[in-house]
Amino acid sequence: MILEVTLSGLVIILLCLYLLVWRWEQKRFAHIPKAIPRLPFFGNMRELDLNQCHVIMTEWAQRFGPVYRIKAFDEEILVLNSFDSVHDALVVKGSAFAGRPPMYRTATHQRDKHSIVWQTYSDKLTFLRKEVLKSLKMYGDGMDNLEHKCAPQIKVMVDTITKHNGQQFDPWDVIYDAISNVMLGLTLDTTFDHSTQKFKMIKDINYLFNDTFGAGSARELDFLPWLSRLGLHKYSKKLQRALTMRDTFWNEELKLLKARDDTDCIVQRLLKLTTDNQSQVHDVTELTAKEVFTNLILAGTDTTATALTCLLLILIHEPDIQEKMWSEIHQHVGVNRLVTLADRVHMPYIQAVLLELLRYTSHVPLAVPHYTMCDTSVLDIPVPKNMTVYINLWALHHDPEHWPEPWTFKPERFLTNDGQLLPVTDPVRRRLMTFGAGRRVCLGEALAKNRLFLFATALVQSFEFQRAPDETNTKPQQLPKMDPRTYEMGLVLHPQHYQLIALARY
Ligand code: HEM
Numbered sequence: 001m002i003l004e005v006t007l008s009g010l011v012i013i014l015l016c017l018y019l020l021v022w023r024w025e026q027k028r029f030a031h032i033p034k035a036i037p038r039l040p041f042f043g044n045m046r047e048l049d050l051n052q053c054h055v056i057m058t059e060w061a062q063r064f065g066p067v068y069r070i071k072a073f074d075e076e077i078l079v080l081n082s083f084d085s086v087h088d089a090l091v092v093k094g095s096a097f098a099g100r101p102p103m104y105r106t107a108t109h110q111r112d113k114h115s116i117v118w119q120t121y122s123d124k125l126t127f128l129r130k131e132v133l134k135s136l137k138m139y140g141d142g143m144d145n146l147e148h149k150c151a152p153q154i155k156v157m158v159d160t161i162t163k164h165n166g167q168q169f170d171p172w173d174v175i176y177d178a179i180s181n182v183m184l185g186l187t188l189d190t191t192f193d194h195s196t197q198k199f200k201m202i203k204d205i206n207y208l209f210n211d212t213f214g215a216g217s218a219r220e221l222d223f224l225p226w227l228s229r230l231g232l233h234k235y236s237k238k239l240q241r242a243l244t245m246r247d248t249f250w251n252e253e254l255k256l257l258k259a260r261d262d263t264d265c266i267v268q269r270l271l272k273l274t275t276d277n278q279s280q281v282h283d284v285t286e287l288t289a290k291e292v293f294t295n296l297i298l299a300g301t302d303t304t305a306t307a308l309t310c311l312l313l314i315l316i317h318e319p320d321i322q323e324k325m326w327s328e329i330h331q332h333v334g335v336n337r338l339v340t341l342a343d344r345v346h347m348p349y350i351q352a353v354l355l356e357l358l359r360y361t362s363h364v365p366l367a368v369p370h371y372t373m374c375d376t377s378v379l380d381i382p383v384p385k386n387m388t389v390y391i392n393l394w395a396l397h398h399d400p401e402h403w404p405e406p407w408t409f410k411p412e413r414f415l416t417n418d419g420q421l422l423p424v425t426d427p428v429r430r431r432l433m434t435f436g437a438g439r440r441v442c443l444g445e446a447l448a449k450n451r452l453f454l455f456a457t458a459l460v461q462s463f464e465f466q467r468a469p470d471e472t473n474t475k476p477q478q479l480p481k482m483d484p485r486t487y488e489m490g491l492v493l494h495p496q497h498y499q500l501i502a503l504a505r506y
Contacts, residue, residue, distance in 0.1 A: 028076075029069055029387075031381050032078060033064060035060045042073065043070070043073055043075075045073060045223075050219055054366050055394070057081065057366075057390070057395065058395040058398065061081035061082070061392070066084070067080060067082075073224060077387075078389045079390045080378065080392060081395035082399065085378050089391075090436065090437040090440070093376055093378070095373060096374050097371075097373075097378075098439035099121045100119060100368065100370065101369050101370075104222045104228055105212065105239060108239070109243055113283075114291040114292075115291035115292060115294065116443065117295045118368075120373075127278070127279075127282050128284070131269070131273060132443060136266070136446070146451065147340055149182055149185045150182055150454050152191075153181050153191070154178065154454065156177075157177075157459075168499040168500065168501050169501075172309055172497055176203070179300075180206070181194075182451065183300040185265075186265065187265060187293055187297060188253055189260075202249060205249060205297075206302060208238055208245065209246075210302055210492070211242075213298075250290050266293075267289055267293050270288065270289040270292055271289055274289065302494075303363055303364065304451055304452060304455075307358070307363060308456065310357065310484075310487075310495055313479070313498060314357070314360075316479060322465065325350050328347045328349050329347070329350070329461045338461070339453075339454070339458065340454075341450055350453070351414070352412070352415050354452055354456060355411070356410060358434040359397045359432055360484060362434060363494075365392070369390060370388070371389065372384065372386060393436070396431070397432070402428075414428065462504065463502035465502055467479055468499040468500055477499060480495050482495075
């Protein structure tokens with residue numbers, strides 16, 4: 001009897017506490033409009049297919065306005081869907097929105113304390129960003145350096161494609177391998193033969209991280225960490241495997257790098273930092289170097305390799321665009337040397353194609369989740385401290401008010417009437433935010449744009465890409481659609497695998 005009374009009392013107290021917390025939570029978020037009604041416990045998870053959430057959230061923006069909140073299990077999330085709201089948050093109130101939310105996936109192995117991507121806004125983050133940016137500038141701004149690092153990989157890529165001799169193949173591996181080796185060159189000053197175990201290992205690590213750190217269904221690990229701790233979620237084991245493989249790779253490479261004194265690469269610079277006084281203040285250790293290396297390899301490979309495979313898919317669907325790119329290369333460079341970054345000014349059409357590629361496909365549709373560092377506001381709507389914020393770049397880049405016919409691939413949007421590239425200050429260019437903006441803007445933006453240009457021009461200069469024939473060899477094979485609404489979600493959005501043929505231009 002006493003036990004029953006005590007238990008009932010406990011249940012009532014817990015219920016009252018729950019209601020108090022619930023009311024307090026409701027008050028905190030009261031000013032932010034809700035999207036659709038929520039279910040107890042699940043919130044909006046029933047409607048929110050995590051693999052298509054950027055598309056669903058964009059539809060909700062049309063119904064509920066550009067700023068609203070959703071609930072993922074017990075977490076309230078602010079979603080910003082328009083240029084004005086994103087600009088206000090990331091640029092005007094930059095530091096207030098520069099945090100990263102605590103997440104189960106990033107807390108394991110202290111990734112949230114040592115990496116750049118997953119660390120919240122802090123003095124250490126600012127310090128690390130500055131240092132890594134300095135190292136990246138060797139390549140991003142130092143154009144000769146980047147061309148020098150890319151040229152051998154471009155040659156391997158072109159030679160490998162040439163060996164297909166007009167027969168159909170899937171372009172993914174050859175592009176991915178080349179981009180991956182450029183990243184290994186920049187970070188570790190090493191490259192691997194594509195057939196080696198080591199190279200397969202770094203590819204597997206990247207694939208596993210892509211699967212487990214994306215905004216897709218692996219995000220459930222953060223919303224329901226107890227499922228993961230009990231090993232009950234389908235992604236828990238994958239996550240562990242990714243981290244273990246990464247550690248093995250890192251330990252082996254670190255030993256080799258430490259034995260060398262003839263190299264200047266990003267990891268070497270990070271290791272040097274661990275011994276300087278200022279770094280000790282920020283607790284920069286070998287663990288920091290490992291995490292930053294992982295960030296760069298992952299962010300620097302999948303994004304660019306995916307962009308290039310999307311580009312080829314688009315060029316097969318749109319042969320006129322491919323021809324215009326080719327004629328610009330033919331006219332200004334010809335075929336006897338690679339296109340360089342200095343040639344870029346003479347190639348407004350190609351630059352416009354690449355900008356349109358970044359808008360149309362919006363490879364990182366929800367950026368990386370942000371977190372409010374203090375009580376703040378967006379477009380005058382009060383937003384409390386410690387709230388997760390999704391930046392819906394997908395919605396921004398397909399807003400018909402600013403991008404007429406948003407699902408049509410139109411490089412001309414970025415050109416003046418006489419075919420010149422719009423200046424960076426033009427409102428159209430300013431509305432393109434593929435790399436985010438403000439304090440957490442992509443660290444590799446300059447590098448990514450330069451490398452994309454070098455690889456895209458090399459591909460179009462060397463080959464004419466066409467649809468592969470079907471099994472009967474009589475008509476063209478069915479291709480996946482180029483429409484990015486059909487792409488699959490991982491860390492980045494990517495199209496289904498497809499086959500093409502590449503006919504040598506010379
Ligand atoms: C087409 C290529 C790329 C795209 C579309 C892209 C896009 C993005 C986006 C949207 C973010 C999140 C910004 C935010 O949180 O608001 C980001 C962050 C980041 N990117 Fe990229 N990126 C690309 C290439 C690269 C490359 C080549 C590197 C490495 C050299 C890189 C390194 C990073 C890092 C380290 C961050 C985290 C910055 C931070 O949290 O402070 N990215 N990128």
